[in-house]
Amino acid sequence: MLKNLFKLWRRNEPKLPETANEEVLLKVIDPARLPKHIAIIMDGNGRWANQRGMPRAYGHRAGVESLRDIVKLCSELKIQYLTCYAFSTENWKRPPKEIEALMSLLVEYLNKEIDELCANNVRVNAIGRTEEFPYDVQKTLNMAINKSKNNKGLVLNLALNYGGRTELVEAIKLLGRDIKEGQLSPEAIDENVVQRYLYTSNFPDPDLLIRPSGDFRISNFLLWQLAYTEFWLTPVLWPDFRRIHLLQALVDYQCRERRFGGLKET
Secondary structure, eight states, X not given: OXXXXXXXXXXXXXXXXXXXXXXXXXXXXXXXXXXSEEEEEOOOHHHHHHHTTOOHHHHHHHHHHHHHHHHHHHHHXXXXXXXXXXXXXXXXXXXXXXXXXXXXXHHHHHHHHHHHHHHTTOEEEEESOGGGSOHHHHHHHHHHHHHHTTOOSOEEEEEEEEOHHHHHHHHHHHHHHHHHTTSSOGGGOOHHHHHHTSTTTTSOOOSEEEEOTTOOOOTTOSTTTTTTOEEEEOSSOGGGOOHHHXXXXXXXXXXXXXXXXXXXXX
């Protein structure tokens, strides 16, 4: 009954009923139909801070609380992969002070959270050109990855110095090198072969992409992997994004019919 009501809501209402609290949403969600892989563009920190007359770094720090909430809920729900867009290749264009604050915050987050992440069986991973980060950031990131590498629960995949186009360029270079060295025939190239050269070669493509902050773009994020991902957009800024919003996204996701370009027989 609840599931049918939410299907009706999705067709006719712009937002969830006021009675749809966390407890109600948890009852509606089918644990057997949860996405394996959720991707999130953590956007809106700067605007959140500006609205409060505070520096942008204040918004980034507030956004960490949202990340903590979402990681914990994904772990509880036994989501397998969570990829969070934390720092893009384009973010180097920001003011040096903001970049320095972001680097410091990443180090602080990993140092403070790694023990709890491990206690919850979370494995930390990173994709992107992390070798371009300052030494202390690389050292802390490697510490978190190594300390959690044997955990079998949620994979927290941080996209750091990541760009979708950069990923594809690097994949093409590696693919071309293997062709040149005779390890790969051009005729053998298909989607599965290309996938092997991506940063996410060991992960399934995201089932669900969540974009807070009201923007309608993917911002150079997972360009190959999002081909058939379901999008869920919300005007809520990332520092205000909490468990209730992720649950809303999951309910909406489960009300959709994923056809991957085909049609189901009626």
